[in-house]
Amino acid sequence: MGSSRINPGIENHWSKKMKFEKPPVSIQLLRRREPSDPAVTRRTLCSSSSAAAGLVWLLLAALCILPTFSVSAQAIDPSLIEQPEQTEREKQEEAERREEERKRREERRKKAMDDYWLRLNPGFVLSGGGLSITGQGFRSGTNATIVEDAWKQPNWMLDVSSREWVISKNWGVYFLVHSRQLDLKFQSYTQTVQSEDGSEGSETVTEDLGTRMRGYYAATAPVLYYDFDGEPTGFRIGAGYGSSVVRLRGNASLNSGAAQAPLFISQDQASFTRDLQLSAILQGGLSLTEGDPFYNSLLLDLQQPGGLANMGAYLIARGEIRPDLYTVFLINYLTSGQAPGSIQLSPLEAIGAVGLARLQVDFRVDSAPTYYLMAEHTWEWATLQLAFGGPIFTRAGFKYDLTNMVISFSVPLRL
Secondary structure (H helix, E strand, O other), X not given: OOOOOOOHHXXXXXXXXXXXXXXXXXXXXXXXXXXXXXXXXXXXXHHHHHHHXXXXXXXXXXXXXHHHHHXXXXXXXXXXXXXXXXXXXXXXXXXXXXXXXXXXHHHHHHHHHHOOOEEEEEEEEEEEEEEEEEEOHHHOOOEEEEEOXXXXXXXXXXXXEEOOEEOOOOEEEEEEEEEEEXXXXXXXXXXXXXXXXXXXXXXXXXXXXXXXXXXXXXXXXXXXXXXXXXXXOEEEEEXXXXXXXXXXXXXXXXXXXXXXXXXXHOOOHHHHHHHHHHHHHHOOOOOOOOOOHHHHHHHHOOOOOOHHHHHHHHHHHHOOOOOOHHHHHHHHHHHXXXXXXXXXXXXXXXXXXXXXXXXXXXXXXXEEEEXXXXXXXXXXXXXXXXXXXXXXXXXXXXXXXXXXXXXXEEOOEEO
C-alpha cells in the first residue's frame, strides 16, 4: 500500500518552527511513561489491577473482622450487657419455676429414701437395764433385782427395720427386729437405815452378791410413730408391742431369805441336804422338759453320797459362783463348823449349798410379750435414738420383767 504524504511546505514550516522548542513537561512525562512494548503494558496493567483488588479485599476483611472482635469483647464482659428489668409477672413465674424445681428435687430425695425393703442399723449403744424377779402365789413377797454396770462401756448393735408405711402426713408404721445381750452382775435391794435423830428410812443399795445372770432377747414388734415435721428426717416418737425370744441362765439371791433358811436352821447334814433340795425345786429350779438336763439330774440325786459336792463342782464349772464377800462369808460359815447341829461341809459341798440357796434360772421362752418406746432424731445419714422396753413374762411361779434403756447412734443402710 502506498503511504500518504504531507504537503512539503507545511512540513518544512513546522519543522523550522519546532526545531528549537521543547515539548511541554506533561508530554515529556507521557512519552517517558509510554511503553515501547505492548506486552509490558499489559503486564503492568495486570499487576496494578491485582494489587488494587488485593487492597480492596483486605479492606473488606478488616471491616468484617473488627465488628466481630468488638461484639465478642462485649459478650465476655457481662457488665456491658444491659439486663432488662423483670416485670412482676416474670418475677412470679421465676419464683414458681424455682419452687417446682425444689419440689422435684425433694420428690427424688424422698423416693430414694423410701425405695427400700429392709434397713440395717449398725452402730454403737450405751445401755442400762436390769431384770426384776417377783414371786407369784405362795412365793409372794420374794423378789430380786439384778442390774448391769450401766452407761460405762459402749457395745455394738445391729437392728433391722422394714420400710416405713405412711398413714398420714405425721403418722406411720414399720416393723422392728432388735436384740440385746445380757450380762448382769449386780443386785439392787432396799435396806432400812436409821438417821442420827432416831428416825428410820430406806435406801436402795446396789452391790455384788456373787450372783450373775446372762442371756439375750430378740424382739419383733410393729412400731407406730409420730413425726413432728412430717418429713422422713427430723424428730419423732413411737411405741410398739410384739413378741420376743428370751434365753436366761444364772442365779439370783431372793430378798425374802426363805431360800437361804436351810443354811441357818437345819439340825443335821441329812436334813440340811433335804431342805436345800426341796427349796430349789419349789423355786422352779427343776424342769424335766427344758433347761439344763445335767443340772436337773444332779438336783434329783442331791441326797445321794457325794451329791452336794458334785453340785458344787458343776456350778463352779458353769461359772455360777463368783467369790464376792458375801459368798466367801457363807462358805467359811459352812466349812468351819459354825452352822447349827455341828454341820461342817467340805469346800465343794459348801459351794453347792450356797448355789442351791439362790434362785437358779436356766430356760428359754419363745413368745414373751414385749413393749418398746422410743424417741429419735433422724438425718439422712444417721439416727440418734433413746429407747426403753423389754419382755415381760411369768414362768415357774415368778414374774420376769426385763427392762432395757439404751442410747444408740446408728448409720442406716437401705437395701
